[in-house]
């Protein structure tokens with residue numbers, strides 16, 4: 001089978017992350033890979049560095065130069081602002097996620113956090129810009145059902161949104177399928193919290209991502225009782241969305257930036273949050289985006305030897 005999807009693994013230690021967040025002056029050396037906390041089932045961690053059956057691929061060393069803990073493998077990066085499309089799958093009626101997450105995506109544009117991605121470039125030294133555009137949103141009322149959705153069901157959701165004309169066919173787009181908390185999907189909450197990949201749809205290379213609403217499930221929700229925007233599911237999704245977005249910008253076709261283990265930029269800092277602050281409702285946050293507080297994981301800076309950070 002082809003391994004074509006990059007995933008954000010479930011944090012088995014999510015419940016133990018928060019206590020450490022409250023420690024003042026969190027150590028800046030949280031560069032350890034998230035693998036130790038990964039729950040692995042059908043999704044192999046041995047993605048790009050290995051062939052389809054987990055056999056090491058030959059001759060991968062020639063092109064890759066590693067100076068900052070992550071290597072360029074020759075593929076494209078998104079050298080203009082990605083157009084983000086949101087597909088609200090299931091029932092999001094009355095859910096404040098529908099304002100929280102668009103606010104996040106709009107606010108990431110030209111933010112200190114997203115600026116980390118400008119440390120990545122393509123083979124012609126064209127940088128990933130510090131720019132994101134929330135282009136359009138649409139809904140999908142359970143076209144693929146609500147139970148045990150497969151990866152191909154997610155692909156179908158994207159394909160349908162495009163072929164029906166509800167969203168444009170955009171090779172510079174990133175299409176997020178956001179499933180409501182009542183929707184179950186194979187692998188979600190057990191193997192991963194989200195993933196991104198690409199596929200040819202209508203002759204175009206379409207980049208898309210799955211992110212589910214974990215509600216108060218601590219497998220993917222960092223704060224399960226209180227959260228910065230009083231919506232634990234949406235606040236958890238914010239960090240996963242940021243993760244998948246920055247990976248797509250720097251590795252849209254899964255052949256650009258990743259390390260020797262196959263970890264993309266955000267994978268290298270998954271479930272680490274740096275310095276946090278407390279909000280009035282008792283929750284923790286680490287950045288303000290678009291006027292809202294969020295707790296968003298750090299991202300890997302491809303400079304100065306490489307390190308996880310909240311800004312650049």
Ligand SMILES: [Zn+2]
Pocket residue numbers: 006007008009243244247264266267
């Ligand atoms: Zn990832």
